[in-house]
Amino acid sequence: MKKSSAKNDAITLDYDYLSKIRRAVALYTARKTSNILEGDFHSIFHGRSMEFEDLKEYAYGDDVHDIDWKSSSRSGKILIRRYEAERKHNVLFIMDTGRKMDADTMAGEDKAHLALMLFGTIAYIASRDSADFALANSTAEGIELSGFRSGPGHLEALLYNLKKTITQDPKYSLSELCHRVTDTLSRKTMLFIITDIGGMETLDDQILHEISLNHDLFLFNLQDAFLSQDNTYDTMLGHYVPAFLTGSRRLREAEKQDRAIIQNRIHESLRRYQGAMMDVIQEERIIDALILLLERKRHGIFG
Numbered sequence: 001m002k003k004s005s006a007k008n009d010a011i012t013l014d015y016d017y018l019s020k021i022r023r024a025v026a027l028y029t030a031r032k033t034s035n036i037l038e039g040d041f042h043s044i045f046h047g048r049s050m051e052f053e054d055l056k057e058y059a060y061g062d063d064v065h066d067i068d069w070k071s072s073s074r075s076g077k078i079l080i081r082r083y084e085a086e087r088k089h090n091v092l093f094i095m096d097t098g099r100k101m102d103a104d105t106m107a108g109e110d111k112a113h114l115a116l117m118l119f120g121t122i123a124y125i126a127s128r129d130s131a132d133f134a135l136a137n138s139t140a141e142g143i144e145l146s147g148f149r150s151g152p153g154h155l156e157a158l159l160y161n162l163k164k165t166i167t168q169d170p171k172y173s174l175s176e177l178c179h180r181v182t183d184t185l186s187r188k189t190m191l192f193i194i195t196d197i198g199g200m201e202t203l204d205d206q207i208l209h210e211i212s213l214n215h216d217l218f219l220f221n222l223q224d225a226f227l228s229q230d231n232t233y234d235t236m237l238g239h240y241v242p243a244f245l246t247g248s249r250r251l252r253e254a255e256k257q258d259r260a261i262i263q264n265r266i267h268e269s270l271r272r273y274q275g276a277m278m279d280v281i282q283e284e285r286i287i288d289a290l291i292l293l294l295e296r297k298r299h300g301i302f303g
Contacts, residue, residue: 017159018152021120028287055079065274090148090187091126092215093119095137095162096174096195102167104225107281111222112166114283115194116159118220121286122192123155131190136181137162138170145181174199178207182215191215196222197259200266208266212273218293219270219277221263226255271303 055071058078071079101112123133132148135158144165146158172180174195182191191211195203200221211217270277278293280286296302 017116017120017163018124018156021117021124024121024287025124055081089126089131090189091123091131091133092148092181092185092189092191093123093133093135094174094178094181094191094193095119095135095166096193096199097137097139097166097168097170099167099169100196100198100224105281106223106225108225109282111196111224112163114222114280114286115166116163117283118194118222118280118286119162119192120155120159122290123158124152125290126190127151127155135162136177137165138172138174138177139165140168140171142171143177143180145184173202175202175204175207178203178211182207182211185214189215191217193217193219194222195219196224197262198224201262203266205269208269208275209273212275216297217270217273217275218297219266219275220289220293221277221279223279223281226252267303274300274302276302 055068056079058067058080066081068079068081095115101115103111105111105114119135123135126133127150130150132150133154134146134148136143136145138144144161146154170177174193178193193199193203200219208217267277269275274297276293276297278289278296280289
């Protein structure tokens with residue numbers, strides 16, 4: 001929620017976001033090999049995100065979370081639910097918003113810009129793999145929830161609208177937004193929450209549990225710059241932080257401890273509910289962070 005300078009106006013869309021995203025993905029794939037970026041994005045979906053097909057007897061290596069305990073107790077054998085992949089997957093993005101997005105990350109990058117690029121990059125890769133995607137965020141007036149579609153036109157429109165509202169103080173907190181949006185979903189999704197330490201603080205164990213019951217849950221944390229660093233401008237209060245505070249070692253340690261408490265709580269909840277979380281501070285690390293997050297989820301490394 002802090003900037004390293006007094007710049008506190010909304011970011012300016014002075015170039016084509018979609019073109020920049022396309023270039024970044026093309027450069028990455030030319031530089032590295034990744035199954036996720038070569039059409040295997042859908043493979044991260046677990047059984048909960050597929051249509052039920054039939055039952056089979058458990059075999060070594062099957063996911064124990066797919067055991068059908070009622071059928072197993074009736075038959076006397078351990079039975080596993082099998083699923084048939086749907087033609088298209090749905091990917092939902094829940095975006096945190098507010099004045100806090102008009103701030104810097106620990107790497108000195110604009111949080112609002114980073115959030116737009118993070119959402120746009122993941123949505124572009126998902127769409128390229130034939131997934132439909134939607135965006136939910138809260139504005140000063142209420143909740144904006146798009147339809148599930150794919151394609152560059154849909155992505156460009158969402159980026160344009162989000163850019164206009166991302167630094168507006170929202171009517172609903174991130175937790176309230178998650179509750180209201182997920183209550184409207186009739187189909188299982190791959191659900192990405194893009195937030196920061198302030199947003200994570202509002203996420204209670206109940207909403208993370210509810211989301212994970214029906215969706216594959218992923219969380220990106222846009223790591224804020226510390227209050228206790230030189231030349232810090234507090235975007236929430238609208239003034240520079242006094243030098244005696246920014247130079248305080250005690251304040252820095254208190255900030256670190258407060259963040260650690262929040263992050264450890266979220267990590268523990270995600271471990272229990274099979275979600276995955278990743279920190280992001282730089283635009284150039286977005287694709288690497290996405291791949292690492294999906295690979296961790298694929299291999300059952302939660303939290």
